[in-house]
Amino acid sequence: MVAVRELKKIQQKNNSIICLGLDLDPRRIPSDYASSFKGMFDFVHRIVDATADLVCAYKPNLAFYESLGADGWSLLKLVVERIPDEIPVILDAKRGDIGNTAAHYAKSLFDVLGADWVTLNPYMGYDSMRPFLEHKDNGVFVLCLTSNSGAKDFQRLEVAGKPLYKIVAEKVYYWDKEHNCGLVVGATHPQQLREIRDLAGDMPLLIPGVGAQGGSLEQAAISGTDNFRKPAVINVSRSVLYASNGKDFAEKARAELEKLNGIVNNLRPGARPTDQPVESGGNQQG
16 A cells, blocks of 8 residues: 555656656667766666656666666666655566565565566466565556557457456456555557556556557546546656757656646646647657
């Protein structure tokens, strides 16, 4: 419950349901920062300083750090420590393994790295979830209907007369005894997003797939929150993180987030006409 409460608290304070993915790609980082681990950390440092009042969470994807070797793991820990305490950290790990192994994953992500939330794969069932759920002050976002095209291979299969993603949503809702669960639902499935929002009750949704993958920011905001009545987190990454490859990258990242927040907040019930943002230009978030 603590993780959900803190998420709602920062969403209200920053007037934002946008999460910024911190997926470091040395090929896209400005050249002055890409040549060393210190440079990459300084890049993230400046991004966080410029955007901390505009987001509700940061989401590093572990793959971008693990691929850098042992130093990448150290870099990830420094990045997590740099994020202000009041802003939730979602470690996008997509873990899912037998209970004993899962317990070590949970300790690594929550206790060692300091995540507030992690993403999990439910394919191996409840015993692979339980070690994470036992960290009652932390939260888990469970993959339900993902934004990639391959989601159809398994997640849409009919099982006992209903698609598998609905069974996942119902199971996670049942497992949510400590009110520390959420679901990952791609913005690329607008109709199913509405369905899952109904099945999820008050659980938060983590919504990737906006922009580059074809999902609509506006539809994700309205459907994912049930018209701003329930919690959701919309993830953006590349369009903000790499809004510029010049010296103004932090300022450009901030400007992009201001635009996205403006688009979302203009949809809120009671939004004033003066809140009308610049047109989103085909939703080039990503």
